[in-house]
Amino acid sequence: MEVSLYTENELNDVVAVYVEAFSKSEGENEGLVIGELAKALLETTPSQDIYCFVAKQHQQIIGVIIFSRMIFEEPLQSFILSxxxxxxxxxxxxxxxxxxxxxxxxxxxxxxxxxxTYGDPAYYSKVGFDVITERQIKAPQPLSFPHGWLAQSLSGDDIPILTGDSICVAALNKAQYW
Known part of the structure; x- marks a missing residue:
């Protein structure tokens, strides 16, 4: 398996992976919703605010992740995996x-x-994420699954307590995703 940065000519294949994976696990409607989210993130987010990685096997995309910028009142470089x-x-x-x-x-x-990230703590803890609370760091939207709010420090420092609001990129800033 090879992991690489996404290129624009892979858009349709990337969206197809999201639609297929989420349709199988969460139902066809959810697959379409997440496929549209991925497409919107990749088409509307400024390039300095997004990183997308693809996993390929035999030249075919089998997995995708998207990181997009998070902004806080305090100056720090942060992204959300989703x-x-x-x-x-x-x-x-x-x-x-x-x-x-x-x-x-x-x-x-x-x-x-x-x-x-915002998801299953059991899964994401395997790759270094820790559960946080909104008292520690506020999410951009109200959380429907509060114990799925997770963070990881990449600096070696403890996860800080940040006051004030957080902002995510426009495509992700919709209540239905939170």
Missing amino acids: PVAVNSLSQKQGVGQQLITEGIEYLKKQGVTLVF
Whole structure:
């Protein structure tokens, strides 16, 4: 398996991975919703505010992750990992974890100090994320699943307490995703 940065000519294949993976696990409607989210993130987010990584096997994309910028009142380099998808035939083989690990290493080299995600703590704890509360760091939208709010320090420091609001990129800043 090879992990690389996404290129624009891979858009349709990337969206297809999201649609297939989420349709199989969450239902067809959710697959379409997350496919549209991925497309919107990749088409509308300024290039300095997004990183997308693809996993390929035999030249075919089998997994995708997207990191997009988070902004706080305090100056720090932070991104949120969302969404993550691995096609149904390649799941439970470490593809997602390898994508996340390599993506985080890339971000660390770019000077990013804090990464967030919103999902299953049991899964994301395997790749270094810790559960946080909104008292510690406020999410951009109200959380429907508060114990799924997670962060990881890439600087070696403890996860800070940040006061004030957080802002994510426009495509992700919709209540339905939170």
